[in-house]
Amino acid sequence: MSATVVSVDRVIRAPAASIFAVVADASRHPEIDGSGALVRPKAGTPERLALGSTFGMSMKMGVPYTTVNTVTEFEQDRRIAWQTALPGVLGHVVGGRIWRYELEEVDGATKVTESWDISKDKQAVFLKHGKVGAHTAGTMSKTLERLARITESPDTEPPAGEAQGTGS
Numbered sequence: 001m002s003a004t005v006v007s008v009d010r011v012i013r014a015p016a017a018s019i020f021a022v023v024a025d026a027s028r029h030p031e032i033d034g035s036g037a038l039v040r041p042k043a044g045t046p047e048r049l050a051l052g053s054t055f056g057m058s059m060k061m062g063v064p065y066t067t068v069n070t071v072t073e074f075e076q077d078r079r080i081a082w083q084t085a086l087p088g089v090l091g092h093v094v095g096g097r098i099w100r101y102e103l104e105e106v107d108g109a110t111k112v113t114e115s116w117d118i119s120k121d122k123q124a125v126f127l128k129h130g131k132v133g134a135h136t137a138g139t140m141s142k143t144l145e146r147l148a149r150i151t152e153s154p155d156t157e158p159p160a161g162e163a164q165g166t167g168s
Contacts (some may be wrong), residue, residue: 006133009113014151016110018105019076022150023101024048026055026069032150034142037061049082050074056087065094078103083120096121108132112147114140 012019022028026045028145029036040076049055051074057067073081079102085095098117103110116136118127127133 003133004119005115006140007113007115008137008140009111010141010145011106011109011111012144012148012150012151013109014148014153016077016105018151019103019110019112019147020080022147023049024080028056028150029102032143032146033139033152034144035139040063042066047082050137055082060067065115072098073100081115093122097127099135112126112144114144116140162163 011069022032025047026049027047032042039054039058039060041056047054049071051067051071053071054068057069059065059067066104067084068091069082069084070088071080071082072102073079079100081098083096083098085091095117098115098120100113100115100117102115104113104114105111116133145168
């Protein structure tokens with residue numbers, strides 16, 4: 001974990017395509033969100049995200065607010081990332097963090113790595129200090145747990161002794 005990128009990973013017993021289908025569907029983001037802050041996608045959100053797609057998300061962390069997100073990385077069934085900002089003039093001073101999912105097939109399962117990259121965030125100087133990174137890692141672990149619950153077949157068990165999640 002660097003000062004500007006926080007990552008967590010988990011091996012999920014599901015094909016990369018199934019996992020990617022959930023992550024590339026913004027309407028399902030509130031379903032997998034481990035932070036509890038995502039409420040629902042805004043009207044006009046594309047059914048399926050692609051490189052250059054923009055989508056709005058209604059959020060609530062104490063008070064309601066909206067984010068505007070732009071997909072900046074996209075490799076089908078392997079990688080998707082979007083950069084988040086506030087809408088309008090506030091977006092010039094607030095936001096810029098990147099949420100990234102990377103999928104790698106491993107032994108009949110998929111290693112999913114979620115990253116919170118604040119290297120381009122306008123508040124990076126504040127966010128990289130204190131407990132923000134550790135808190136974010138915890139909520140991302142919950143997100144991957146929810147993603148596993150949604151995509152793993154109920155009759156698929158990990159081999160004995162295999163860890164369910166790891167922090168990076």
